[in-house]
Amino acid sequence: MTQKKAPNAGKTTADLIVRNLEAHGVDHIVGIPGAKIDRLFEALEDSPIRTIVARHEQNAVFMAGGIGRITGKAGVAIATSGPGVSNLTTGLATATSEGDAVLTIGGAVGRADLLKLTHQSMDTVSMLRPVTKYSAEIGDPAAASEVIGNALRAAESPRQGGAFVSIPMDVLNAEITKDYPLMGKRSFAKAGPAPEDEIKDAAAAIKKAKKPVVLLGMKASKPENAEAIRAFIKATNLPVTETYQAAGTLSKDLQSRFCGRIGLFHNQYGDYLLQEADLVIxxxxxxxxxxPGLWNTKPDRPIVNIDVVPAQLDNAFNPEIELIGSIVHTLQHLTQEVSGLSNGAALDKILELYRASQKLAFEKAKSTQQGMLHPLEVIKVMEDIVAQDMTICLDMGSFHIWHARFLDVFRARQMLISNGQQTMGVALPWGMSASILNPAQKVISVSGDGSFMMSSMDLETAVRLKSNLIHIIWVDQHFNMVRIQEEKKYGRDAAVAFGPIDFAAFARSFGAKGINVNSVESFKAALREGMETQGPVVIAVPVDYADNPGLMDPLPALAK
Known part of the structure; x- marks a missing residue:
């Protein structure tokens, strides 16, 4: 008699992992194959999941992080053993510190060789544990669904972050003899509002305050949270400042209540707003x-903290009231309690000063160098041409401070910024992620000439994917953000200069369109050409950073 085959007969652990990812709704996987992980790539060949081959593992996890940030669902990256996995480290640290859901899967030598000094043996689980929410190894095929399921839950549960799963080669190749459940498809229990009595306590504190101020952080820019926040501000008329990663939370009709973004240097009108507040929400x-030690100079001042997880306590951030639960539902209840507040106008003078300073900065902005553009000339052109439904992905450098302070956006998660690890090289991979998720919409990514070269090898990937993006490079042949801080501290710079690159020619060598500009008008023309071009376009803009020291200068004291 022929023995009845098990449902998974002939299938391997790799196939089981892919089935779990399919069940979870994963649409895209980014990675680079190798001998210890190639069985997983082979299994993906028979899957509806789209496999994208990157040119560097760090960029692969950046792309997965971009998918996680935009969608809230874990992006997935795969790398082979040894240095393939170690190259994931920076991307995982960025995702975990900044709340982006990412699952990474790495190959490993066979179980018998894990403790040997053999080719590509490395304790990657221990190595990546400090930069992830979950780091584990699948030691047996029977554990595959469990480990993948738990990794996805960790990556997507509040606060979101990175997860890593290591798979020894012999486990990955092992034949499955049982029908194991698919744990990747489990959903999360939805959080409700914070307890009603605590919401009432918060409402009482807000009503009692004479100068309450709202401080928005990274989770505020989650689209559903942003809608609830907008309703709260409309009902209360409270003044608002936000961190860089909260960009786009407020809608344009609430611009009069906005006092700009704060971060890095304690010298913005939003800092003044917080300085004068007698209650911070x-x-x-x-x-x-x-x-918090920079913005909260009054440790005894009450803080109401609204979040999905309790605060990590700090000497300068010790909330008197914490409303922990669904931000949306908590704010809906709180809005009902405080609607019609009359104390929202007490700090309007600072809001007016902020708006006047922004207008004056744009009016004064003009490069003093022939063939170069002032940072605000670049941003003004972008504001005039870039539509509000486009996603803007920023790299790290002094240019990102100019964008964060001066570029208005009114859609949640429209402007993506790394301000936790302040990671260089993220803009191009994030831009590709945004284009993958919405191929019909043009994406803008921006980097300096230093940060661009940290991920530029994947411009080829963008060409291969026909990514509908425009990548703008601010050119000055320096690591400029380091330069201005060194000059501030030491009176001179050191180890920040590098040589020129013809970025238009560089882009064309990859098959992208490349454009060098040298004036405001040529930049406008290049942007319009980029908007009309299918596939990636690189625009190199020489920037006059003469006004950069002003990014760190203190503002004039407020008149009492």
Whole structure:
């Protein structure tokens, strides 16, 4: 008699992992194959999941992080053993510190060789544990669904972050003899509002305050949270400042209540707003975005913290009231309690000063160097041409401070910024992620000439994917953000200069369109050409950073 085959007969652990990812709704996987992980790539060949081959593992996890940030669902990256996995480290640290859901899967030598000094043996689980929410190894095929399921839950549960799963080669190749459940498809229990009595306590404190201020953090820019926040501000008329990663939370009709973004240097009108406040309502704020010791100079002042998880306590961030639960539902209840407040106008003078300073900065902005553009000339052109439904992905450098302070956006998660690890090289991979998720919509990514070269090898990937993006490079042949800080501290710079690159020719060598500009008008023309071009376009803009020291200068004291 022929023995009846098990449902998974002939299938391997790799196939089981892919089935779990399919069940979870994973649409895209980014990675680079190798001998210890190639069985998983082979299994993906028979899957509806789209496999995208990157040119560097760090960029692969950046792309997965971009998918996680935009969708809230874990992006997935795969790398082979040894240095393939170690190259995931920076991307995982960025995702975990900044709340982006990412699952990474790495190959490993066979179980018998894990403790040997053999080719590509490395304790990657221990190595990546400090930069992830979950780091584990699948030691047996029977554990595959469990480990993948738990990794996805960790990556997507509040606060979201990175997860890593290591798979020894012999486990990955092992034949499955049982029908194991698919744990990747489990959904999460939805959180409700914070307890009603605590919401009432918060409402009483807000009503009692004479100068309450709202501080928005990274979780505020989650689209559903942003809608609830907008309703709260409309009902209360409270003044608002936000961290860089909260960009786009407020809608354009609330612009009069906005006092700009704060971060890095304690010298913005939003800092003044917080300085004068007698109560701070922090929504979705994480201290990694902007050190509370910089903005909270009154440790005894009450703080109401609204978030999905309790605050990590700090000497300068010790909330008197915490509303922990669904930010949306909590705010809906709180809005009902405080609707019609009359204390929202007490700090309007600072809001007016902020708006006047922004207008004056744009009026004065003009490069003093022939063939170069002032940072605000670049941003003004972008504001005039870039539509509000486009996603803007920023790299790290002094250019990102100019964008964060001066570029208005009114859609949640429209402007993506790394301000936790302040990671260089993220803009191009994030831009590709945004284009993958919405191929019909043009994406803008921006980097400096230093940060661009940290991920530029994947411009080829963008060409291969026909990514509908425009990548703008601010050119000055320096690591400029380091330069201005060194000059501030030491009176001179050191180890920040590098040589020129013809970025238009560089882009064309990859098959992208490349454009060098040298004036405001040529930049406008290049942007319009980029908007009409299918596939990636690189625009190199020489920037006059003469006004950069002003990014760190203190503002004039407020008149009492």
């Amino acid at each position: 922090a929504i979705g704020y994480n201290p990694i975005e902007y050190d």
